[in-house]
Amino acid sequence: MSQPVSSEFTDFVSAKLELVEQELSRQAGSDTPFIDQAANHIIEAGGKRFRPLLVVLCSRFGGQVADEDLVRAAVVMELTHVASLYHDDVMDEADLRRGAESANHRYGNSVAIMVGDYLFARASETVAELGTDYVRLQARTFARLVQGQIAETRGPAEGDDPLEHYLSVVADKTGSLIAAAAVFGGMVSGASPEVLDALGRFGEEIGEVFQLSDDLIDITSTRTGKTPGTDLREGVATLPVLLLQASTDPADQELKKLLAADLSSDDALERALQGLRANHVIGEARGDIQRRADLARAHLASLPAGEHRDALAALCDEVVSRSS
Numbered sequence: 001m002s003q004p005v006s007s008e009f010t011d012f013v014s015a016k017l018e019l020v021e022q023e024l025s026r027q028a029g030s031d032t033p034f035i036d037q038a039a040n041h042i043i044e045a046g047g048k049r050f051r052p053l054l055v056v057l058c059s060r061f062g063g064q065v066a067d068e069d070l071v072r073a074a075v076v077m078e079l080t081h082v083a084s085l086y087h088d089d090v091m092d093e094a095d096l097r098r099g100a101e102s103a104n105h106r107y108g109n110s111v112a113i114m115v116g117d118y119l120f121a122r123a124s125e126t127v128a129e130l131g132t133d134y135v136r137l138q139a140r141t142f143a144r145l146v147q148g149q150i151a152e153t154r155g156p157a158e159g160d161d162p163l164e165h166y167l168s169v170v171a172d173k174t175g176s177l178i179a180a181a182a183v184f185g186g187m188v189s190g191a192s193p194e195v196l197d198a199l200g201r202f203g204e205e206i207g208e209v210f211q212l213s214d215d216l217i218d219i220t221s222t223r224t225g226k227t228p229g230t231d232l233r234e235g236v237a238t239l240p241v242l243l244l245q246a247s248t249d250p251a252d253q254e255l256k257k258l259l260a261a262d263l264s265s266d267d268a269l270e271r272a273l274q275g276l277r278a279n280h281v282i283g284e285a286r287g288d289i290q291r292r293a294d295l296a297r298a299h300l301a302s303l304p305a306g307e308h309r310d311a312l313a314a315l316c317d318e319v320v321s322r323s324s
């Protein structure tokens with residue numbers, strides 16, 4: 001288990017995140033009231049701000065950091081993330097995002113896509129102020145995000161392992177940006193190449209844990225920011241479903257048939273959710289999530305000790321406990 005951090009350190013992190021929050025709203029703003037409203041729609045719905053948190057924590061592995069640079073790095077990561085959410089919701093035809101009406105549902109698909117583009121442009125403008133190394137990393141990261149979205153949309157090719165395909169999508173769509181957030185934090189502090197490498201490896205792994213945990217919550221929890229079973233109803237096979245599909249246990253055949261059937265009715269969806277929640281694949285998925293969290297924690301071993309490292313280790317526990 002991770003070591004607890006002091007209240008002083010927690011207050012320090014909270015103060016930095018408050019600066020990020022203020023700048024986030026400002027950067028998403030516009031001279032046009034409608035664009036201002038639409039661009040702030042998802043931001044105002046809240047969120048975990050996991051990526052800005054990583055930027056702040058990882059900025060402690062080098063020298064002193066000016067608030068201006070720290071806030072810029074965190075805002076770039078969150079704006080890039082939020083921009084991708086606008087696009088994701090259009091692709092997924094989502095009705096809810098973070099417990100609120102999705103932007104595409106409120107404003108229409110075309111507006112949601114263009115608002116996502118607008119936010120990415122704002123992120124690009126801000127990252128340019130940090131320097132070309134940051135621009136290069138953000139561009140590579142966004143390319144991976146798009147690559148992951150295309151791969152998810154197309155699905156596995158004939159002969160591909162569906163589980164391997166799913167995990168590669170998770171790595172590109174989620175792991176890449178969370179890894180970039182960790183590295184951005186190290187970069188603004190002037191951390192060594194060795195530290196940046198460890199932070200990137202940690203971020204990639206904890207990012208995948210974060211998404212796998214989210215996908216599991218979609219099945220196991222009734223208190224999510226979107227309708228439970230959304231992935232099931234849309235035919236998106238996540239880790240538990242893929243583990244079930246790979247099972248050769250005859251006892252799983254009935255549930256397999258249920259999941260392959262029409263889940264458009266609330267009753268059918270609820271039966272499918274109950275069946276999955278009671279199935280062995282939930283425990284197996286949790287075990288895989290824990291294993292990956294342990295791998296993420298192992299990447300921290302080479303980093304300088306301190307409350308910032310302890311806080312990153314604590315994230316490994318927290319991300320796992322979300323889906324427990």
